[in-house]
Amino acid sequence: MPKVGIRDVAKLAGVSTGTVSRVLNDHPSVTTELRERVRGIIKELGYTPDPSARSMRSKVSRLIGIIIPDLTNPFFAELVQSTEQAAANHGYNIIVMTSFDQAAKEVNRIGQLTSRKVDGIILVPSNDFHTITPPKAVPIVVVDRLMPGYSGIAADHRNGARLGVEYLLKLGHRRIGFISGPTHSVPAKDRLRGYLDAMEHIESSQKIASAPLIAEAAFDYESGRSAGNYLLARARNERPTAIFTSSDQQAIGCMRAAHDLGIPIPAALSIVGFDGIPLSSMTTPRLTTVKQPIQKLAAAAVAALLNKQPARSTDSPVLFACELSEGETTSAPQPD
Amino acid sequence: MPKVGIRDVAKLAGVSTGTVSRVLNDHPSVTTELRERVRGIIKELGYTPDPSARSMRSKVSRLIGIIIPDLTNPFFAELVQSTEQAAANHGYNIIVMTSFDQAAKEVNRIGQLTSRKVDGIILVPSNDFHTITPPKAVPIVVVDRLMPGYSGIAADHRNGARLGVEYLLKLGHRRIGFISGPTHSVPAKDRLRGYLDAMEHIESSQKIASAPLIAEAAFDYESGRSAGNYLLARARNERPTAIFTSSDQQAIGCMRAAHDLGIPIPAALSIVGFDGIPLSSMTTPRLTTVKQPIQKLAAAAVAALLNKQPARSTDSPVLFACELSEGETTSAPQPD
DNA sequence: CGACGACAATGAACCGTTTCCACGTTCATT
DNA sequence: AATGAACGTGGAAACGGTTCATTGTCGTCG
DSSP states (O other): OOOHHHHHHHHTTTHHHHHHHHHHHTEEEEEEEHHHHHHHHHHHHHHOOOHHHHHHHHOOOOEEEESSSSSSSSHHHHHHHHHHHHHTTOOEEEEEEEETTOOHHHHHHHHHHHHTTEEEEEEEETOOOOOSOOOOOOOOEEEEETTSSSSEEEEHHHHHHHHHHHHHHHHHHOOOEEEEEOSSSHHHHHHHHHHHHHHHHTTSSSSOOOOOOOEOOSSSSSHHHHHHHHSSSSSTTSSSEEEEESSSHHHHHHHHHHHHHTTOTTTTTTTEEEEEGGGGSSSSSEEEEEOOOOOHHHHHHHHHHTTTTTTTTTTOOEEOOOOOOSSOOOOOOOOO | OOOOOHHHHHHHHOOOHHHHHHTTOSSSSOOOOHHHHOOOOHHHTTTOOHHHHHHHHHHHOOOOEEEOOOOTTTHHHHHHHHHHHHHTTTTTTEEEOTTTOHHHHHHHHHHHHOOOOOEEEEOOOOTTTTOOOOOSSSEEESSOOTTTTSEEEEEEEHHHHHHHHHHHHHOOOSSSEEEOOOSHHHHHHHHHHHHOOOOOHHHHTTTTSSSSOEOOOOHHHHHHHHHHHHHHHSSTTTTSEEEEEEEHHHHHHHHHHHHHHHOOTTTTTTEEEEEEOGGGSSSSSSEEEOOOOOOOOOOOOOHHHHOOOOOTTTTEEEOOOOOOOOSOOOOOOOOO
């Protein structure tokens, strides 16, 4: 069965290949009637244009690349999934790559994608990603972990964190602990700022515990657990009545730490997470968390690439608001 | 800057384009000396061949598609990540798609990939995937959820489950409960068979509880929790002393159920999971689980596609052994 | 010593589209 | 009625590689 090409369609429809091509690309200058007829033939023959030939001539591959540090991280997994959806809505497909947080691998992958002539790259940079050779060949949009010099899209981590902390404040908490992410990471730093923003307002009016309220940790479960342990292992009137964490995994680890110390949640300790990964609604009790608008991020990233505003690199990044998802790990504080 | 093409390389090297092409493709009939010289020019010019043009003529895209039901599932996420690695080792990239377990979407995606002329498709079929039109156009290998008529690669779920149950038997357990996956799913059925295989040996020698030991459930956390609750909510001498589950998420849910019932783990209840997802080592206590050889699966799937053995479809599937990962959720049973 | 085969390398045809230019109509304008 | 702009369509070049038939060189064998 010789595969059917555009010429077959043209011949059968009694038109030129150019016209068929114009029909395929929804070019306006084709009679509606003729357009319909050609469409009919196309369907009849089961013709599908060859993407290679297409891309070779038109320089459009309908392919976008996405590079993330680690697909095992639920947040990134969901980001990729949402991106695939968003891309599909535009007739695009995605090539997924993992950098394992290694700058070298990342640069290599960007090169691969570039030579594949993808129409754009969505990049979640590795943490040791030092601004690399400006890859002007293909538009890049940086997601989540913003970088100067690149157009970026991210959740508003700072205000998101503030949102979470203010929620705790409104419940009546004053000694609010914070488990930070690694501060060499931009989002972690922003969340810390948000925490400080919110706490600033009470700092003056009410004197707070002298013991530390902030602990830096990696984003993972185990780090959250030990940081939680660090913050909670003191006399009751010294320890925080609530802890705001920088990731859901930290929060879950922190819940474990509290549990091991015999501190009931939410009765004696409120916990708020960050991210809103699926797992967060599966804990017991369900985690109160600040949810990142992952789908919006993905949609915006794809849109940014497709409208490929040129030289948008110096623009300020686009931020999307987070929203609070109330679970069962928060309540008003008990009196000391 | 006009982009450099194969003709530029040829001209500068003083050879024909054909020769350059042969150098690019490691064709044997080129003098070693000449090959080196051309390679030098290529590097000097920073030339990279255009994949579209390449693929158009040669019908090879160096692209493989992978369709999975849900990237949010950690098992699939890891599978995709491993596949990306394996593919990269062969100079291939992967296009990732999600079917959301919908057969219609799946068929649509297969069509997309086919018309993109990928060199192969790795498919984890949706559960309601009814054998579709034999897509002879591009080789497909089915992973994890085997299907008759397609060449398949999977973990040996049956023996894996038996392994887990036999471990519990060896510890001395006799009333071993089983949380099954949805039995319309092939792997779930296989795991159930493995459980039965192992239990068969003791069935005759020791009389077992009259109360049910098997509960069917979805693979997720919440289902595992309620199934665990179902199996455990009885008098102590009636309820199982160990539970083998069909997924780590079920196992974690089951741990939660046990905890809520005041049953200590592993003192009064041993639990073994299945899959070996990263989360399994982050629970407290760490989960004992039957680990699937995900990397091997991915590598084998990619290899199968690239060697594209024709008409391998009727072959029996290739199975890879699971291995037991001992955690802290198992111990010898207490006397009743 | 001539012929034949093996092997390197050449050059042009080819892959299947898109795009550009030219051409013939139609329609509004003067 | 003549002019010209606007429009729809046809035809062919172009995209950037790969491949194949062909040519040119040697070394070897009869």
